[in-house]
């Protein structure tokens with residue numbers, strides 16, 4: 001049985017019905033299931049949601065218009081979706097120990113947009129990690145609303161260590177007196193010292209916005225420090241290590257709640273996507289379990305082993321390793337540019353991204369262990385992945401088959417009765 005057939009067997013009625021109605025699209029869905037099951041998803045921002053999350057996403061809540069907030073909607077018939085949104089916000093507040101949660105942001109970028117809208121005026125100065133060092137597009141890219149509407153000052157990373165230079169952050173905050181300081185990155189593999197950022201923001205009289213899109217799932221599982229006690233506003237995605245549906249969320253102190261809510265709706269968004277909000281509630285419920293705590297710690301243990309094994313294979317990990325799910329490695333010692341290495345890895349079924357290396361001089365390979373850990377892989381499999389990784393970059397024979405064999409032993413959506421976290 002192929003993996004796609006195994007997925008079909010898991011939910012035969014839905015796939016049979018779709019295939020009968022729309023065979024062209026059914027082939028795309030089944031093909032993607034097969035791709036996700038027969039290759040390894042090492043993209044640091046990806047994961048496999050549970051079937052319960054997928055069920056909420058595919059539920060009739062997708063049909064419901066619900067502008068506004070629970071108890072104050074602009075549409076009728078919101079009694080039940082109101083319950084779903086209250087469950088989601090209550091679970092998010094409890095999970096992260098926050099005064100207030102807004103779970104309506106359609107994406108991580110929308111959450112950051114709303115955070116800026118809540119706290120800033122166009123033209124304000126904002127201090128954030130520079131894009132060549134791992135800042136996100138929403139941290140001042142000229143191609144993004146952030147760079148167009150605000151005056152961004154970028155901090156960098158120590159060229160020797162690849163670590164955040166907190167003295168530089170403080171000096172820039174003192175010199176530029178920003179209205180907000182942003183901490184968070186698309187590629188920083190170490191824990192962030194939120195207290196140091198709070199101190200820098202306080203010295204400048206600035207708000208502190210934590211864009212914790214990447215580590216938020218580790219925070220939920222107690223495997224990374226929480227920005228919540230330090231930041232005025234915390235933005236996050238729900239689909240990375242947190243393992244929920246694609247979307248965003250915002251946490252904040254009680255006195256900012258109304259400003260944040262109004263910044264999401266009606267300022268930057270219209271109707272909330274109630275099926276996604278219900279799926280976020282399911283994911284927050286899962287993230288509150290001891291199983292998720294164990295998962296988050298295993299994600300980090302796996303990333304550490306993978307980083308170490310790759311270092312032994314000659315891929316220098318930025319900062320010398322990782323505290324998180326994320327690894328940024330330089331393939332230069334193999335004499336292969338990152339884009340070429342990514343192509344060879346993809347051909348072997350190892351799917352990942354390239355990303356700027358600290359210092360902005362060249363690109364590296366960015367990858368993570370969230371998805372493979374959800375599949376049930378542990379330290380032994382990480383050592384195997386490192387060997388396959390090196391073999392793929394060196395264009396050795398047989399790597400694609402070996403990756404397929406490894407992936408096949410850890411199906412992300414196994415048939416009922418087969419072990420695997422994503423099926424739970």
Ligand SMILES: Cc1ncc(COP(=O)(O)O)c(C=O)c1O
Nearest residue numbers: 045107108109136185186211213
């Ligand atoms: C730090 C950071 N902020 C914001 C985002 C944006 O999230 P989205 O792609 O959901 O808009 C990302 C996505 O990877 C991110 O890493």
